[in-house]
Amino acid sequence: xxxxxxxxxxxxxxxxxxxxxxxxIVSEVSLMGESLxxxxxxxxxxxxxxxxxxxxxxxxxxANYGIHVGSPDVxxxxxxxxxxxxxxxxxxxxxxxxLAVEVNDAAKAAGAVNVDGLDGKIAKMLGVPVAxxxxxxxxxxxxxxxxxxxxxxxxxxxxxxxxxxxxxxxxRPIAEVPxxxxxxxxASISNAPAxxxxxxxxxxxxxxxxxxxxxxxxxxxxxxxxxxxxxxxxFSFPFDAKMQTTTVEIYHVSxxxxxxxxxxxxxxxxxxxxxxxIVAGYTCTPIVxxxxxxxxxxxxxxxxxxxxxxxxNTPTDIVSxxxxxxxxxxxxxxxxxxxxISAVDVAGGKALTVPDVEGIARTTLDQPSGIxxxxxxxxxHVVVIQKGANGLDLKSIAKSSL
Amino acid sequence: xxxxxxxFAACVVVFSATAxxxxxxxxxxxxxxxxxxxxxxxxxxxxxxxxxxxHQALEALRDAAPTDPGWHTLLAVHVGDTxxxxxxxxxxxxxxxxxxxxxxxxxxGATYVARYTPGSGNAIAATWTVPSDSGPATTVVTxxxxxxxxxxxxxxxxxxxxxxxxxxxxxxxxxxxxxxxxADGDSLVSEPFFTAGETVELWDPDKRRLTVLFDPGRIKxxxxxxxxxxxxxxxxxxxxxxxxxxxPDAAGRPLKQSHEKRFRVAGMDRSLVRVADWKVSAxxxxxxxxLVISLQEPLDRALLDRMLVVRDGRGQSVAGTVTVSxxxxxxxxxxxxxxxxxxxxxxxxxxxxxxxxxNLQALFDVAPGDTGATGRATASVRVPFTxx
Numbered sequence: 025x026x027x028x029x030x031x032x033x034x035x036x037x038x039x040x041x042x043x044x045x046x047x048x049i050v051s052e053v054s055l056m057g058e059s060l061x062x063x064x065x066x067x068x069x070x071x072x073x074x075x076x077x078x079x080x081x082x083x084x085x086x087a088n089y090g091i092h093v094g095s096p097d098v099x100x101x102x103x104x105x106x107x108x109x110x111x112x113x114x115x116x117x118x119x120x121x122x123l124a125v126e127v128n129d130a131a132k133a134a135g136a137v138n139v140d141g142l143d144g145k146i147a148k149m150l151g152v153p154v155a156x157x158x159x160x161x162x163x164x165x166x167x168x169x170x171x172x173x174x175x176x177x178x179x180x181x182x183x184x185x186x187x188x189x190x191x192x193x194x195x196r197p198i199a200e201v202p203x204x205x206x207x208x209x210x211a212s213i214s215n216a217p218a219x220x221x222x223x224x225x226x227x228x229x230x231x232x233x234x235x236x237x238x239x240x241x242x243x244x245x246x247x248x249x250x251x252x253x254x255x256x257x258x259f260s261f262p263f264d265a266k267m268q269t270t271t272v273e274i275y276h277v278s279x280x281x282x283x284x285x286x287x288x289x290x291x292x293x294x295x296x297x298x299x300x301x302i303v304a305g306y307t308c309t310p311i312v313x314x315x316x317x318x319x320x321x322x323x324x325x326x327x328x329x330x331x332x333x334x335x336x337n338t339p340t341d342i343v344s345x346x347x348x349x350x351x352x353x354x355x356x357x358x359x360x361x362x363x364x365i366s367a368v369d370v371a372g373g374k375a376l377t378v379p380d381v382e383g384i385a386r387t388t389l390d391q392p393s394g395i396x397x398x399x400x401x402x403x404x405h406v407v408v409i410q411k412g413a414n415g416l417d418l419k420s421i422a423k424s425s426l
Numbered sequence: 427x428x429x430x431x432x433x434f435a436a437c438v439v440v441f442s443a444t445a446x447x448x449x450x451x452x453x454x455x456x457x458x459x460x461x462x463x464x465x466x467x468x469x470x471x472x473x474x475x476x477x478x479x480x481h482q483a484l485e486a487l488r489d490a491a492p493t494d495p496g497w498h499t500l501l502a503v504h505v506g507d508t509x510x511x512x513x514x515x516x517x518x519x520x521x522x523x524x525x526x527x528x529x530x531x532x533x534x535g536a537t538y539v540a541r542y543t544p545g546s547g548n549a550i551a552a553t554w555t556v557p558s559d560s561g562p563a564t565t566v567v568t569x570x571x572x573x574x575x576x577x578x579x580x581x582x583x584x585x586x587x588x589x590x591x592x593x594x595x596x597x598x599x600x601x602x603x604x605x606x607x608x609a610d611g612d613s614l615v616s617e618p619f620f621t622a623g624e625t626v627e628l629w630d631p632d633k634r635r636l637t638v639l640f641d642p643g644r645i646k647x648x649x650x651x652x653x654x655x656x657x658x659x660x661x662x663x664x665x666x667x668x669x670x671x672x673x674p675d676a677a678g679r680p681l682k683q684s685h686e687k688r689f690r691v692a693g694m695d696r697s698l699v700r701v702a703d704w705k706v707s708a709x710x711x712x713x714x715x716x717l718v719i720s721l722q723e724p725l726d727r728a729l730l731d732r733m734l735v736v737r738d739g740r741g742q743s744v745a746g747t748v749t750v751s752x753x754x755x756x757x758x759x760x761x762x763x764x765x766x767x768x769x770x771x772x773x774x775x776x777x778x779x780x781x782x783x784x785n786l787q788a789l790f791d792v793a794p795g796d797t798g799a800t801g802r803a804t805a806s807v808r809v810p811f812t813x814x
Contacts (some may be wrong), residue, residue, distance in 0.1 A: 118631065148510035151503075152533050158599055177530060180597040180676035184530060196495050200514050200529070227630035227728060233622070249628035249637040250728045252586060252783045252790065286642060289622050307620055308643035309651055335644065335651035338622040358623030 091262070095204045096123055101174040101185035104163040107237040107261060112163065112172060114187070115232035115244065120214040122235065122244060124263060126207040131168035133192050136405055136420035142173075143416040145198055146188065150177045154415060162409055162418075164399045165189075171399070171407055171418065172201065190418055211263040213244060234342075237261070238293035238300055238316075245288035245304070256288055256304075294344040296351060296371040303330070303353050303370055305339030311355060313370045330370055330384045333360060345400035347423040354406075354426070356398050362389040364426060389426060460540045460552035474526040474540045476501055483545050484519040492516035501526055503540045505533075508551065513538075532556045569594040569675040571685035574667060575727035576781055578753030579688070582695035583661045584645050586783035586790060588638040588687075589727055590669060595633040595676035602627075604673035605638060607658070608666045615665070617641065618658030633676060637728075638667075642783075646791045659691045695782040696789055698801040699725065701774055701809050711767035711813035717759040719772070719809070724754040726779045733775035736761075739768050765813035772809040776802045 099118035106112055107124065114123045139145060147154040160174040171190040176183055187201040213230055230246040237243070242259040291304035293316070300316040311331040333339060333355075341356035344367060351367035364387040394411035401407040405420045461475045483500055490496045493516050501524055502512035514529035524542075532538060535558040543549040573591040590605070602624045607615040620626070620639040628637035640658050643651035659665065671684040703722045709715035717736065727750060736744040736759050746761040759772075776786035783790030786807065792799040 120631075145511055148505060149512070149514050151505040151513040151528060151530055151538065152536065153505075156533065176599065178533065179599055180674060180678055181595065182531065183598075196511070198511065200493075202493075227632070227635055227731070229629065229631050231626060231628055233626065247626065247628060249630060249635075250726070251777050251779055251785075252639075252642070253777065286646075289626070307622075307639075308641075308646055308649050310649070332650040335655040336617045336641075337651075338625075340623050340625060358625075 091207055091209045093205065093207050096125065096206070096208045096210065098123055098185070098203065100176070101187055102160045103232050103235045104161045104172060104174055105235040105237045105242070106163055106166050106172075107242070110165075110167075111261075112165075113235050113237060113242055113261075114174065115213075115235050117229070117231055120212060120230065122211045122213060122232075122242060122259065122263075124209050124211070124242075124261065125203060127165070127172070127189075127201055129165050129168040129170055129189070131170055131191065133169045134402065135192065137169070137171055137190060137192050137401070137407060137418065138420055139190055139197050139418040140412065141414035141416070142190070142198075142409065142418045144414060146173075146175055149188075149198060149200075150175070150186065152177055159397075159409060159416060160185075162397050162399055162407070164401055164407060169402060171401075209263045211242070211259050213246065213257065233287070233289045234291050236291060236293045238295075243291070243293060243302070245291055247287045247289075247307070253287070290339050290342045292342045292344045292353060294351060294353065294367055294370075296367045299371070301367075301371060303342055303344070303365075305333075305342055305355065307338075309333045309335075309337065309339075311339065311342075311365075315371075330365065331355075331363065331386060333357060333363075341397050343398045343400060343406070345406060345423065346403070347426070354398060356395055358396075360388075361393065362395060362426070363387070364389060392421060460542055460550065462538070462540070462552065462554040471528045471531045473528075474501065474503055476524040476526075476540075476542045477522065479519070479522050479524045479542075480545065481522065484522070484524065487517075487519070490517075492518060497524075497526075499543065500524055501540065501542050503528065503538060505536055505538055508539050508541050534558050565679070567679050567682045569596070569679065570682045571669050574669075574685070574687035576689070576724050576754055577727070578724050578755075580690050580692050581659070582693065582782045583657060583659050583691050584694050584696075584782040584791070585659055585691075586640055586642070586645065586779070586781065587726065588640075588667065590636045590638060590667075590685075592634045592636075592675070592681075596629075596636070597674045597676055597678070598627055598629055598633060601636055601673075604670045605636075606668045606670070608668060609660070609663050610665075615658060616655075618644075635728075647793045661691055661693050664688065664690050695723075695780060695784065696791070696796070697723075697780075698784055698789060698798065699723075699778055699780050699786045700801075701786065701807055704809060706772075706809060706811050708811040709761075709765050709813050712764050713813075714761060714764055717761075717772075717811065719757045721755050721757060724781055726781065727754050729775075729778050730754065730757055733778040734759075735773040736770060737773050738766070738770050744770065767813055769810055769812040771811065774807050774809055776804060776806060 097119065098116045100116050101114050102117055103115040104112060110126045110129055112125050112127050114125065116123055143157050143159060144154045147157045150157065156178050158176040160176060163172045165172060173188045173190060175186045175188055177186055178184060187203060188198055189201050190198055213232065229249050231249065232244055232246045234245045235242065240261055242261050244257045244259065286306040286308045288304045289307055291302055293300060293302055301313055302316060303311065303313045305311050309332055310329040311333065312329050337357050337359035339355045340358045342353065344351060344353045353365045353367055353370060355363040355365070357363065365384065369384045392408070392410060395408045396411065397409040399407050401420055404424070405422055406426070407418065407420050410417050410419050459477045461477070463473050463475065479500070487494070487496055487500070497517035498512050501517070502508070503515065503526055504510065504512055515526050518525050534556050537553055537555040539551055539553045541549055541551040570593050571590060572593050575589040602619070602621050607618050609615050618640055620641045628639065629635065641651060643649050644655055644658055646652060665688070667687040669685040671681045673681055675681070705720040705722070707718040709717050730750045731748060734757060736746065738744055744761055745763070746759050749758045750756070751758065774786070779785045786802045788801065789796065789799045
């Protein structure tokens with residue numbers, strides 16, 4: 025246990041109302057049809073856990089938030105999200121931690137950013153064949169608009185992770201962001217089993233599938249390599265000795281009476297009509313929305329399945345952005361076309377009641393195709409990683425064209 | 427005076443530009459030599475030295491940071507050929523030598539090119555190909571699949587998870603190229619596993635065990651993947667899980683041999699894990715006899731390692747060794763110290779799962795009308811026993 029407050033959300037089926045009363049449910053998410061329940065046991069002061077959501081946090085000079093200056097001990101660089109100021113959150117699966125690192129990026133760039141054959145160019149910089157480059161995630165610095173990329177170089181015992189940024193410098197569009205002599209802090213995501221001196225070894229691990237930051241909280245979705253349980257956690261930021269951790273297991277429910285467990289593979293946090301929502305994609309394919317504001321101790325939060333995606337498909341990225349003054353949510357699928365949903369519909373639309381209907385209104389985009397990742401770039405563009413003739417291209421796409 | 431361009435070759439072995447195929451020193455008034463020097467070990471990844479660099483060329487970059495792209499105008503090091511971006515690394519001037527240290531270790535088998543461009547005169551270049559790992563120590567192939575779980579011959583139709591264990595750490599990132607499921611001989615089962623588009627692999631921290639999760643969307647009722655594709659496994663059919671031998675271990679060596687796990691598929695398992703059904707054989711007091719629990723059904727191999735904890739009457743955990751056998755239907759605990767003649771208990775985590783993901787709390791998949799879908803509401807339950 026990392027903190028004085030921990031809210032493990034453990035759930036079970038059928039009698040959840042009774043169970044929630046018995047077990048100190050923080051919140052449940054459910055709505056008609058496919059539903060999502062989040063419930064939890066409050067071991068500390070749950071109100072504080074909720075209050076932190078409204079706290080906007082930032083690095084504060086002179087304050088000690090467990091911030092170090094040096095070289096963080098990170099093993100792998102994976103999922104990313106930008107936080108306040110220059111803070112970048114990076115998931116470290118092998119290190120079982122979230123790294124918060126200040127990237128000194130004072131650039132004030134604007135406009136489209138495009139790099140054809142991004143993986144090939146990165147391979148040249150890293151001194152390896154392109155087959156030895158794996159792009160893990162992409163995030164846009166909110167001020168500089170540089171595009172940060174986490175990359176794995178090589179494989180096996182010699183594999184190394186690298187943080188790069190893509191700029192608008194035509195001569196040198198890619199540069200390393202060194203993680204030496206940086207200001208950083210970390211939060212453990214270790215959920216190592218309890219003290220069993222007899223276990224032959226601790227073989228349990230978590231794989232971070234997505235990270236988002238909103239309103240002073242870092243949200244982390246992950247998968248366990250053992251029990252089938254979602255770990256959807258919320259960390260307050262800055263991380264400090266009083267760090268509050270919400271561990272959430274999510275069950276989504278069919279036909280109200282049905283309940284299934286399922287981890288999250290991708291999600292986004294978006295303010296819709298002034299209130300924060302999470303829109304999440306699950307391992308068993310539904311896209312579910314729920315209100316963060318409803319995550320209060322002892323209450324049930326109602327979430328709704330807003331779409332099902334079909335067999336063999338995974339939402340690899342879910343992003344939200346504003347287009348023509350309207351908030352939209354884009355689901356990037358690995359097997360199906362892009363799917364555009366109105367954020368207002370997510371907040372107020374109807375939920376699915378049976379699995380074979382289309383859910384709320386959405387627009388399916390056959391073009392552009394081959395997109396693996398997407399981020400909001402600026403008022404007029406998103407930036408994507410797209411499979412092209414020369415490998416993977418980093419490309420800016422006008423929102424108006426989507 | 428000759429200038430050489432050298433690269434990262436053996437610590438004392440110098441590959442000069444000439445030896446490595448320099449393109450010539452042309453009209454350079456101060457011929458350079460490029461030398462590749464190999465790593466000394468640790469974080470030293472070797473270096474490229476260019477000797478006899480004109481003073482004014484180095485002076486122009488005197489205030490440049492070690493990683494400043496400005497150095498590339500003098501010396502750029504590339505993998506493969508000189509097109510594209512130069513490799514990351516740091517530069518320094520040591521006397522009249524310009525030194526480049528690569529950011530990362532050179533890859534075995536790769537060719538690197540260093541190109542030195544003096545302010546006047548022709549550029550020279552040298553190449554160096556890193557020897558492939560070919561010593562006997564690295565070519566001996568030893569890594570094998572040591573186990574696949576469930577180890578039994580029969581699994582439920584709604585099997586949720588398998589584990590593949592290896593004798594040594596494996597490479598990650600390409601697992602789904604090497605694991606196949608065949609039905610009834612050679613009929614490849616299409617996308618039976620959850621891979622998130624081959625972006626997610628669930629490894630243990632040592633990279634010696636891969637968790638293979640069947641696509642939960644194809645197992646749970648009322649979800650579109652199941653409606654469209656059906657369950658990955660069908661009752662009454664026989665399957666082979668095949669791990670291909672060309673899967674490189676962490677040292678880059680293939681497996682010693684491929685591995686095949688055969689099993690037959692029974693019906694659905696829609697029952698909670700029930701400790702009331704377990705048969706507990708209490709050990710004799712004062713001995714090191716094993717406590718044996720017959721679980722009555724196969725349970726998840728990994729969870730059996732850590733979700734049963736033996737505690738004495740005061741709740742303190744008892745030190746000992748756990749073994750799991752009989753196709754994960756038998757759990758055995760052998761203490762380090764003799765059993766006292768007092769009641770103890772096994773603390774069972776209610777998240778302990780069977781092969782279909784059902785645990786003590788709830789079924790994995792619940793549909794309207796299901797009965798017996800929920801069970802224990804506590805985090806753990808106690809199974810008491812008294813050494814005789």
